[in-house]
Amino acid sequence: MVNPVKTLEQTSLDSIGHSFQEAFKDYPSRWDRHELETLLNRRGFKPELSFGIFEENEMVSFILNGIGMFNGLKTAYDSGTGTLQKYQGRGYASQILRHAVLVLQEHGIQQYLLEVLKDNEPAIALYRKMGFTISREFNYFRQDKEYITRSASSSEFRVAEIGIPDAEVVKPFWDFQPSWQNHFDALTRPLSGTFLGFGAFKDQSLVGYCIIDIASGDLSQIAVHRDFRRKGAGSSLLNTTLEHNQYPSLKVVNTEVHCTSITGFMKSRNIQLQAKQLEMICKL
Known part of the structure; x- marks a missing residue:
């Protein structure tokens, strides 16, 4: 039966x-x-x-x-x-x-979206059979807070809490579009109120930002304007998130594998690659 x-x-x-x-x-x-x-x-x-x-x-x-x-x-x-x-x-x-x-x-x-571990071959085969195709490949990073390499915050930038920023304001900072679970719709759904947003300012201009769930240690978004990278803005933001993070580790889920800037930043801070995922989509 x-x-x-x-x-x-x-x-x-x-x-x-x-x-x-x-x-x-x-x-x-x-x-x-x-x-x-x-x-x-x-x-x-x-x-x-x-x-x-x-x-x-x-x-x-x-x-x-x-x-x-x-x-x-x-x-x-x-x-x-x-x-x-x-x-x-x-x-x-x-x-x-x-x-x-x-x-x-x-x-x-209109469409069905999912993520699956890259090494889960049986699941990938099932999804392909059902009409799903691979749209992107993601990295998943994680490290215990005590083992994360910290660089000194730059005095050139002021970091302040800004809440969840307007997507249209920060889109120019992106190298890739956030995944479903990291997109702004997802970050404004939770009822727990544990998401914090921080901005890095040069004078009065926002040049970088990050969003973290301090209860789970999930760093959902971090991005810096291209003109201000490798100048300490990202390090200042990361230091601030670590100070506020109440979870014993930091997790960075679903960064695109082709984004060398974020991959290099994670590596430089000893935030280790844990797994790779595939984003797959099926048009209905």
């Missing part, structure tokens, strides 16, 4: 969290209940458009979808697809994904 696919509207966060932790127990990152709740909220989680397969009241396979706009299109974002280890090989992920695509199309979703 084929197990039916169900929405997650009636599934508790504790049940989702249990299955999520079990499915991703070999993943480089771990999440407690609060971190998972923040993660899902940040990614626009919609339980009515998320799906699972259950056996004996346990969710054994799932897709957790967020909904929002990305590149001007109404988008579903796969915040996590997983199957508990002892249930793998039964085709549950394929079954849920096919079901999800049909339902999302019925709700006017």
